[in-house]
Amino acid sequence: MKIKDISKIGLGCYALSGAYGKVDVDQYKQVLRRGFDLGINFFDTADTYGETAERVLGEALSDVREEVFISTKVGVSKGEKPFLSRDRVIEACKRSLARLGTEHIDLYLVHFDDPGTPVEETVGAMEYLQDQQMITHYVVSHIPTHRIQEYIKKGKPSFLMFEYSPVARDAQRDLFKLIQEHDLNSLAFSVTGRGILSGNITRQHRFAEGDIRNMDPLFKYARFESALRISEKMKDVGHKHGMSPVQVAIAWVLSHPEITCALTGPSTIEHMEENAASVDFLIPREDLEEIHDFLDMEEERTKRDDIKIVERLLNAPLDRESGFNDLVYVFETAVNRGWVGEDEIMPMFMELFKVREEPKVPLMKEIQYRLREMIFN
Ligand SMILES: NC(=O)c1ccc[n+]([C@@H]2O[C@H](COP(=O)([O-])OP(=O)(O)OC[C@H]3O[C@@H](n4cnc5c(N)ncnc54)[C@H](OP(=O)(O)O)[C@@H]3O)[C@@H](O)[C@H]2O)c1
Numbered sequence: 001m002k003i004k005d006i007s008k009i010g011l012g013c014y015a016l017s018g019a020y021g022k023v024d025v026d027q028y029k030q031v032l033r034r035g036f037d038l039g040i041n042f043f044d045t046a047d048t049y050g051e052t053a054e055r056v057l058g059e060a061l062s063d064v065r066e067e068v069f070i071s072t073k074v075g076v077s078k079g080e081k082p083f084l085s086r087d088r089v090i091e092a093c094k095r096s097l098a099r100l101g102t103e104h105i106d107l108y109l110v111h112f113d114d115p116g117t118p119v120e121e122t123v124g125a126m127e128y129l130q131d132q133q134m135i136t137h138y139v140v141s142h143i144p145t146h147r148i149q150e151y152i153k154k155g156k157p158s159f160l161m162f163e164y165s166p167v168a169r170d171a172q173r174d175l176f177k178l179i180q181e182h183d184l185n186s187l188a189f190s191v192t193g194r195g196i197l198s199g200n201i202t203r204q205h206r207f208a209e210g211d212i213r214n215m216d217p218l219f220k221y222a223r224f225e226s227a228l229r230i231s232e233k234m235k236d237v238g239h240k241h242g243m244s245p246v247q248v249a250i251a252w253v254l255s256h257p258e259i260t261c262a263l264t265g266p267s268t269i270e271h272m273e274e275n276a277a278s279v280d281f282l283i284p285r286e287d288l289e290e291i292h293d294f295l296d297m298e299e300e301r302t303k304r305d306d307i308k309i310v311e312r313l314l315n316a317p318l319d320r321e322s323g324f325n326d327l328v329y330v331f332e333t334a335v336n337r338g339w340v341g342e343d344e345i346m347p348m349f350m351e352l353f354k355v356r357e358e359p360k361v362p363l364m365k366e367i368q369y370r371l372r373e374m375i376f377n
Contacts, residue, residue, distance in 0.1 A: 001041075001106075003137075003158065003185055006069055008254055008279045010042030011035045011272065012189065012265040013057055017049035019212040020194070023267050025056055031272045032060040036068065038276045042261050044187070046073035046111060047096050054099035062101060071107035071187075072096045073141065075114060081350065084114035089125035093134055107187075108135040109161060110151070113143035115343065123155035139187070144342040145174050152182050164188035164259065166234065166249050166295055167196060167218060167227045170336055176258045185260040188253050192264050192275065193218065196227045197249035199235050203228070215325040217332040222305035226298050233294050237287050247278035252291060255283055306333050314372040323368075324359040327352055330371055339375050 011032055015023050032043060043061065045053045054072060061068050074092040076082045093108060108129065110122060126138040140151045141161035151157050160179065162171040168190065179186055194213060195201055203224075207213045217223055234245035234252075243251070253262045266272040283291070310333055313326045331349050334340045352359075352367055 001067075001069065003260070005041070006185075006261050007039055007041045008261060009040055009250070009276055010044060010187065010261045010263040011040055012263045013043070013045040013049055013053040015265045015267050016045075016053035016056060018210060020265070020267070021208045021211045025052060027269075028267055029056055029060040031266060031269055032057065034269050035272055035276065036061065036064060038273065039279075040276060041068045042071070042187075042263075043068055044071045044107075044189075044263055045100075046109070047092055047099075048073065048076050048078065048111065051099060054096055055101075058100035058102060065102055069106040070100060070102065071109060071139065072100065072105055073109040073111035075109075075111040079354075081116075082112040082114040084110060084117045084122040084125075086121050086125040086128075089122060090129065093129050097134060104133055105135045107137045107139050107159060109139040109141050110143065111141055113147050113346075115346075119147065119150045119154050123151065126155065145178075146343075148175070148178065152178065152184075157184070159185045159187055159260070161187040161189060163190045164253055164256075165191045165193045165197065166230050166252055166291070167193040167223075169295065169299070172256075172258075176256070179258045186258055187261050187263055188259050189263045190265075191250050191253045191262040192246050192266075193227060193231075193249065196224075197231050197234055198244070198246040198271075199231050201231075215328050217329045220325065220329050221309045222302045223333075225305075226302045230295065230298060233291065237283070237291060240287070241281065241284075243278070243281050244274060246274060247281055248283065248291075250275055250278035251281040251283050252288070254279070255288055303337065306337060310334070310375065314368055314375070318361060318364050318368055320359060320361055323361065323364045324352070324356065327364060327367060327371070330375075334371070334375055345374070 016028060043057055045057045047054065074089050075084050096105060129135040137158040139159040139161055140148050140157050148160065160175055162175055164171045178184065192198060213219045218227055231245055234248040238245050238248040250262050253259055264275045266275055310330050313330055331345060335342050335345060348367060348370060355363060
């Protein structure tokens with residue numbers, strides 16, 4: 001199959017990691033299969049989503065394997081630093097092939113950056129896997145832009161994968177330019193804003209323990225307030241055309257010619273069918289312009305609010321419960337707003353992330369101090 005045959009909507013298996021709470025594995029398999037029946041042929045998973053996530057995907061699609069694109073990822077495993085050395089990439093690929101029950105992976109992704117391994121080495125491993133026909137394409141995801149540029153210069157990635165939705169537009173700042181300049185394809189993930197663009201998540205909503213959204217900056221402070229307003233905007237536009245807010249959000253992502261496929265991760269058939277139906281909705285030009293202006297306005301407003309919030313969080317007493325999540329908010333905001341470089345701040349973020357299960361107040365206080373120095377001095 002050719003890249004041009006990839007469906008506009010894809011399904012991902014991140015939820016099988018438990019990131020969005022408990023999932024019924026059999027139901028998830030049915031969601032994937034029903035997606036295929038509706039014309040979806042792009043399916044994404046990762047070794048780090050847990051063994052089940054690759055096995056379930058392989059099992060759900062085993063009899064239609066040659067009619068679908070399967071993508072999976074390498075480079076990180078729980079509790080470890082990212083790794084992309086030649087041997088580990090090749091080993092991880094073999095294990096993913098076994099779990100997926102397939103002889104080849106259509107798209108193999110560099111999941112996270114490993115600054116300790118030269119890009120040439122990882123590219124070499126990917127090219128070896130291509131020569132062995134274990135993978136068809138390789139892809140870069142979730143890594144700083146200058147490292148993506150290095151991959152483009154030293155190798156031949158066919159795709160980029162990044163978050164993109166009305167509540168996460170950073171990719172359009174520099175990744176869209178790379179896509180155009182180098183004629184790349186792209187996979188946008190979390191296009192429903194991890195559920196917030198459905199309009200079902202309110203200020204009163206409480207996520208279950210262990211749900212990643214408890215520490216996700218999108219669900220906190222200025223970004224959450226903005227996401228709620230954006231979700232309301234999607235609802236208003238959808239109302240005019242008989243579409244739901246989430247369908248407007250997905251159609252908006254797909255209105256960008258830079259996007260090859262929009263990935264969503266629903267765990268119910270109802271949500272999946274709703275998302276799949278957005279493929280036929282073309283947002284009229286005047287609505288696109290209205291959404292564009294609204295999102296620009298929201299970004300300006302959130303930027304102003306974020307400065308005040310970050311200043312407050314970096315000067316407030318830290319408590320064990322909320323301190324960790326507040327520091328994550330600061331880290332992500334500082335990078336997204338371009339106040340600090342991702343490479344510069346990443347080691348400190350990893351230091352904090354290591355103690356995620358049991359955050360220690362003295363360490364958090366020290367990181368708070370260092371962040372204050374880095375951002376405001
Ligand atoms: N490269 C990377 O680092 C990376 C990072 C993140 C994701 N991804 C890939 O991209 C895929 C998609 O990302 P994602 O899972 O974050 O997508 P997503 O669809 O934005 O988020 C999934 C969450 O949104 C909810 N949702 C989806 N459709 C809905 C609807 N119509 N109505 C109400 N709620 C809805 C789901 O709820 P229900 O469970 O109730 O349906 C679930 O809680 C992932 O599964 C993964 O394969 C890659």
